[in-house]
Amino acid sequence: MHNAPAMLEPPASPVPRDDDTIRAALAAALDRAHAHVRYADALYERVFKVEVNLLESGEVLLKPGSLQGALQLRLVDAEGRQLSAKSGTVDPSGIVSVVDRALAMLALEPPDPTFGLAAVPNRERERYGVAADPDPRDIDAAPLMSALVDGVRAIAAEASREGTIVLPEVWAWWQVEEKWIADTEGLRKTQTMPVVFLQATFRGRRGERASRTRVRFGFPGNIGSLLGSDGALAPHIAEELRDECRAAVGLLSARALRPEELSSITHYVLHKSALVFIHEGLGHPIEADIAKSGGSAIVKPDGSPAVDPLGSAVVRIVDGPGINPLGDDLWTGGFGTEYIDDEGVEVKPTVLVDGGRIVGMMHNRETAHTYGKKPTGNGFSELGDRRIVRMRNTVLVPEPGPCWVDDLGALVRNIPLGVVLYGSVGGAVGREGMASSTQYGYLVRDGRLTDEMIMPGNFAARTADCLRAVEGYAGAVDAHGVGFCGKSGQTRRVSEGGPTYVKMAVSPAVRLSFEEV
Amino acid sequence: MDAMFLAAAIRDRVSAFVDDVEVMVERADRAGYTSENGPWIPVLEGEVWRIAMRGLSGGRLTAASSTVPDVQACADSLVRALGCALPTPLKAFAEVIAVRDDRRAYDPALAALIEDPRPIRAMAETMRSRGREAKGGLAVESLDVVLSVSRQQRVLLTKAGAAESWSTGLSASVQMNGDWWEEGAWTSLPPPGTVEGLIANLVTRLPARELGPAEWMGKERETPVVLDPGLLESFLRKLWIERVGRDRALAGNKVFASGERVADSSVTVWDDPGARGSFAGAPTDDEGVTTKRKTIVENGIFTSPLSDRRSAAVAGDSALATGNGFRVPFIAEDRAEAPVRVAMGHLEMSAGDNALSSMVKGKAIWVPVMLGIHSANKATGAFNGPVVGGLALEDGQPVGRLRPGGWSLVGNAFQVLTGLVAVSRERKHTGSAELPWVASVLRAG
Numbered sequence: 001m002h003n004a005p006a007m008l009e010p011p012a013s014p015v016p017r018d019d020d021t022i023r024a025a026l027a028a029a030l031d032r033a034h035a036h037v038r039y040a041d042a043l044y045e046r047v048f049k050v051e052v053n054l055l056e057s058g059e060v061l062l063k064p065g066s067l068q069g070a071l072q073l074r075l076v077d078a079e080g081r082q083l084s085a086k087s088g089t090v091d092p093s094g095i096v097s098v099v100d101r102a103l104a105m106l107a108l109e110p111p112d113p114t115f116g117l118a119a120v121p122n123r124e125r126e127r128y129g130v131a132a133d134p135d136p137r138d139i140d141a142a143p144l145m146s147a148l149v150d151g152v153r154a155i156a157a158e159a160s161r162e163g164t165i166v167l168p169e170v171w172a173w174w175q176v177e178e179k180w181i182a183d184t185e186g187l188r189k190t191q192t193m194p195v196v197f198l199q200a201t202f203r204g205r206r207g208e209r210a211s212r213t214r215v216r217f218g219f220p221g222n223i224g225s226l227l228g229s230d231g232a233l234a235p236h237i238a239e240e241l242r243d244e245c246r247a248a249v250g251l252l253s254a255r256a257l258r259p260e261e262l263s264s265i266t267h268y269v270l271h272k273s274a275l276v277f278i279h280e281g282l283g284h285p286i287e288a289d290i291a292k293s294g295g296s297a298i299v300k301p302d303g304s305p306a307v308d309p310l311g312s313a314v315v316r317i318v319d320g321p322g323i324n325p326l327g328d329d330l331w332t333g334g335f336g337t338e339y340i341d342d343e344g345v346e347v348k349p350t351v352l353v354d355g356g357r358i359v360g361m362m363h364n365r366e367t368a369h370t371y372g373k374k375p376t377g378n379g380f381s382e383l384g385d386r387r388i389v390r391m392r393n394t395v396l397v398p399e400p401g402p403c404w405v406d407d408l409g410a411l412v413r414n415i416p417l418g419v420v421l422y423g424s425v426g427g428a429v430g431r432e433g434m435a436s437s438t439q440y441g442y443l444v445r446d447g448r449l450t451d452e453m454i455m456p457g458n459f460a461a462r463t464a465d466c467l468r469a470v471e472g473y474a475g476a477v478d479a480h481g482v483g484f485c486g487k488s489g490q491t492r493r494v495s496e497g498g499p500t501y502v503k504m505a506v507s508p509a510v511r512l513s514f515e516e517v
Numbered sequence: 518m519d520a521m522f523l524a525a526a527i528r529d530r531v532s533a534f535v536d537d538v539e540v541m542v543e544r545a546d547r548a549g550y551t552s553e554n555g556p557w558i559p560v561l562e563g564e565v566w567r568i569a570m571r572g573l574s575g576g577r578l579t580a581a582s583s584t585v586p587d588v589q590a591c592a593d594s595l596v597r598a599l600g601c602a603l604p605t606p607l608k609a610f611a612e613v614i615a616v617r618d619d620r621r622a623y624d625p626a627l628a629a630l631i632e633d634p635r636p637i638r639a640m641a642e643t644m645r646s647r648g649r650e651a652k653g654g655l656a657v658e659s660l661d662v663v664l665s666v667s668r669q670q671r672v673l674l675t676k677a678g679a680a681e682s683w684s685t686g687l688s689a690s691v692q693m694n695g696d697w698w699e700e701g702a703w704t705s706l707p708p709p710g711t712v713e714g715l716i717a718n719l720v721t722r723l724p725a726r727e728l729g730p731a732e733w734m735g736k737e738r739e740t741p742v743v744l745d746p747g748l749l750e751s752f753l754r755k756l757w758i759e760r761v762g763r764d765r766a767l768a769g770n771k772v773f774a775s776g777e778r779v780a781d782s783s784v785t786v787w788d789d790p791g792a793r794g795s796f797a798g799a800p801t802d803d804e805g806v807t808t809k810r811k812t813i814v815e816n817g818i819f820t821s822p823l824s825d826r827r828s829a830a831v832a833g834d835s836a837l838a839t840g841n842g843f844r845v846p847f848i849a850e851d852r853a854e855a856p857v858r859v860a861m862g863h864l865e866m867s868a869g870d871n872a873l874s875s876m877v878k879g880k881a882i883w884v885p886v887m888l889g890i891h892s893a894n895k896a897t898g899a900f901n902g903p904v905v906g907g908l909a910l911e912d913g914q915p916v917g918r919l920r921p922g923g924w925s926l927v928g929n930a931f932q933v934l935t936g937l938v939a940v941s942r943e944r945k946h947t948g949s950a951e952l953p954w955v956a957s958v959l960r961a962g
Contacts, residue, residue, distance in 0.1 A: 142601030294659030426892030431695030433922030
């Protein structure tokens with residue numbers, strides 16, 4: 001089921017538009033700063049987006065050309081003082097104003113001899129990414145975006161009958177992300193990245209019963225990832241949308257789990273659409289800035305594991321590029337995929353947990369310096385904000401073995417009473433634990449999956465020991481979960497994933513509860 | 518560049534191509550400090566722009582947005598968007614009542630701190646040192662302090678008028694040992710010591726004893742829960758809006774009916790998007806409708822839905838627009854990108870009769886934060902999430918800290934205010950709402 005990760009050489013990369021203009025603006029900002037500080041680096045990010053909304057009101061809104069851009073400038077003086085400044089403009093007078101105010105703020109700080117930035121590897125390579133083909137800046141993309149709405153509406157209409165109403169909502173975009181990174185030591189890197197995203201929500205209603213399901217798709221790439229050559233929804237996308245729409249209808253008849261059933265359950269099986277706990281509970285606490293500040297329950301501030309082992313011996317977690325079903329790196333998959341981070345560091349697969357033990361952390365240049373490690377390409381910013389440690393695609397990639405079976409039937413064979421849980425509309429994490437919603441479930445009884453649908457629920461796990469409850473897996477690995485991770489006021493596209501099904505035993509570290517009807 | 522100049526220039530460039538145009542421009546600056554349990558990290562933002570545009574042409578509506586203050590590029594993007602405008606019930610944009618230089622949420626003393634942030638830094642330093650000195654039931658292992666001051670100019674302009682307002686903000690948050698926090702937000706400089714005192718309040722209120730659900734209640738059960746005003750605000754803004762927005766009703770979703778009992782008879786809730794001194798207070802909503810106070814729930818009875826201009830037009834009466842059309846970002850959206858949706862402005866709820874210090878007799882828990890409200894079920898109102906930073910109360914007095922990661926709350930947001938046990942006579946200004954603490958019976962465990 002799994003091969004050792006192998007780095008693939010990214011394809012030839014395009015030059016972003018307005019390259020000369022942006023390079024000149026960054027050079028001007030860096031020159032201004034360098035007259036006063038030892039080191040400075042700059043990041044300019046620009047996003048062109050085509051977007052469509054089918055709102056909860058039923059209104060459709062097409063936006064064929066939105067533009068975002070911002071500059072992030074980091075100043076480091078000879079005594080380790082450092083500052084992050086954001087400028088919404090690269091207009092020369094605006095940059096000068098921001099740089100001068102930043103220098104004044106920097107002067108207020110005491111020296112910090114501990115501060116430093118690890119070197120950027122492979123400084124010579126300048127261009128990264130893939131071309132947008134077609135490029136939404138050059139074509140009328142409105143019909144393509146409308147096709148997404150039409151497709152989702154048709155699926156909802158098919159399901160609305162005999163007193164059952166299904167109301168769809170859609171949020172979809174196709175964007176071209178461009179970034180430039182430069183520093184006062186001659187670093188020059190750019191990346192171009194087209195990305196597509198589709199989210200559909202189905203709200204079911206029958207009499208007094210109401211339900212909701214949501215599904216997301218997100219890929220680095222072009223609109224062809226969502227639409228077939230006939231201009232309609234790609235068949236595999238349409239099929240998954242139909243599944244979620246049917247689930248919204250099914251939930252109108254779903255039942256709550258009875259207290260005696262809840263107390264008798266021995267196992268939970270998480271579908272790959274419900275693996276957000278990998279991101280929330282096991283990704284965030286292994287971000288080096290979280291560990292450094294004392295915010296991790298599983299990694300001490302000195303970088304050593306606070307819990308060892310963290311999980312059973314078959315647990316392996318990797319953050320990096322997208323992966324294919326064999327667990328190999330895949331640059332065209334994984335919603336969080338980038339070739340370089342926002343500090344210019346090439347994205348590498350980072351093994352966080354191996355054999356159930358914490359073996360590595362995610363770093364930006366600052367934390368890599370602190371811990372004496374190489375940066376891992378996890379330093380990201382949201383449009384001009386400070387670059388912090390962020391996840392990319394965080395995936396449970398188990399070691400092959402007898403606990404990894406081919407299908408769900410084999411995985412549930414020895415479960416007397418359990419629930420298979422599907423979907424999540426989000427999660428959240430604290431220092432000790434995390435929670436994520438589950439959209440629906442199916443009861444497992446006497447080793448067989450039933451068609452008894454269970455109401456939405458909540459999956460809460462204690463970070464330090466929830467992985468010890470993992471007993472087995474079924475199906476291929478996939479970075480399936482598409483999300484937007486919030487941290488320090490910033491949002492970033494990410495994914496999480498793992499095998500198609502993950503089986504966990506009931507334990508004090510994992511708690512589920514379910515909605516009443 | 519001035520926001521009014523930019524908005525007017527964009528409007529003038531596109532006027533020939535449209536029947537009507539609406540341009541909203543925000544220009545912001547921010548200065549602050551964050552500690553991350555280490556040396557201070559200064560953070561500066563300058564010339565941060567948000568430009569949101571809508572155009573009407575031949576009964577069709579379109580939109581575009583940008584964060585780049587380039588007049589020609591902005592105008593081009595809106596004109597280009599006209600090619601895919603879609604039918605709309607809106608005949609024109611709002612006739613914005615001319616407002617110039619509104620400063621209902623602006624404090625020049627705060628604005629001055631953007632240019633000279635030394636007092637902010639001193640305040641942050643005092644917060645941290647007081648936190649280290651304060652004595653409570655839990656030793657301080659780590660302290661994260663975030664303090665920042667912001668200033669914003671906002672212009673909303675149509676062919677028929679323009680509104681300009683200025684606002685300032687001071688926000689402070691402290692997090693202790695990763696699990697416990699306190700925060701505040703003000704549009705003007707609060708009385709001396711208020712911000713600095715946040716961290717001491719946090720440290721000293723934490724009892725030494727840590728309690729899991731089994732130790733405090735036995736098994737999972739229904740119990741009185743005191744909800745912090747910030748958590749109550751989240752329930753109202755993120756879940757109640759699904760039942761009080763006219764747009765949701767017109768789409769066929771289940772909503773509250775006028776005259777329906779939706780809360781205890783002691784509850785009156787009103788929405789006041791024009792409130793002074795609130796981050797949610799401005800002279801107009803995000804589509805130029807003059808904001809006004811209106812009651813949502815009166816003595817427990819739902820009065821009438823909140824509307825934007827579109828939902829009012831669909832309902833056949835433009836006078837139904839309540840000034841509740843806001844660009845509320847959804848997850849990764851920028852505010853300028855977000856479509857106009859029906860949303861709440863500044864919120865208030867009437868105070869109750871109970872002293873906060875003795876709201877509930879016997880055993881209860883106090884919950885300031887519950888994770889995952891954004892993932893609660895908007896269709897049904899069901900929520901189910903872990904508690905963060907809660908306390909166990911005995912006759913209203915803190916007797917233990919709720920064990921981090923050990924507690925969850927289960928309930929239904931649409932029933933929280935019907936099952937009230939008590940409402941405090943004290944109210945708290947969260948920055949965007951002024952609400953009491955409420956105690957309701959929920960399943961905890």
